[in-house]
Amino acid sequence: MMMRHTLYLAAAIVSLAWAWVLGFAWVAAGGNLINLPSFFLDAYRSGSAAGFLTIDILFVWGVFLIWVVGDAQRIGLGTKTGLGFAALSFLGTCFAFPLYLIARERHLARKD
Numbered sequence: 001m002m003m004r005h006t007l008y009l010a011a012a013i014v015s016l017a018w019a020w021v022l023g024f025a026w027v028a029a030g031g032n033l034i035n036l037p038s039f040f041l042d043a044y045r046s047g048s049a050a051g052f053l054t055i056d057i058l059f060v061w062g063v064f065l066i067w068v069v070g071d072a073q074r075i076g077l078g079t080k081t082g083l084g085f086a087a088l089s090f091l092g093t094c095f096a097f098p099l100y101l102i103a104r105e106r107h108l109a110r111k112d
Contacts, residue, residue, distance in 0.1 A: 004105075005102045005105065005106075008098035008101050008102050012096075012099050015092060016091060016092055016095040019095075020091075026039075040054055040058055060093060061089060064096070064097060065086050068085045069082035072100075072104075075108060075111075076107065076111070077103065081103070085099070
């Protein structure tokens, strides 16, 4: 495994654990993860910095959902793989994106 892939994997695991510790705390305080608008609105209304980060992440996630399916199809990983990573992003874009980069780079390296 390339050093970059190790860093991507570490980022995916650490960010998933860290984000979900906070996610579970939000649920324990009465939040509902099934209701995504409520999740984003709660985050947005928490203050200016939280609002900024909420908008940033919401749009990055939207772009990722569009890009990952098309990119996976274009490079030969397939639409199903792209959809799988799109689904994985519901756990966190911070988790799915680095894992997709690993899969993408390994696939492209095999093609060379």
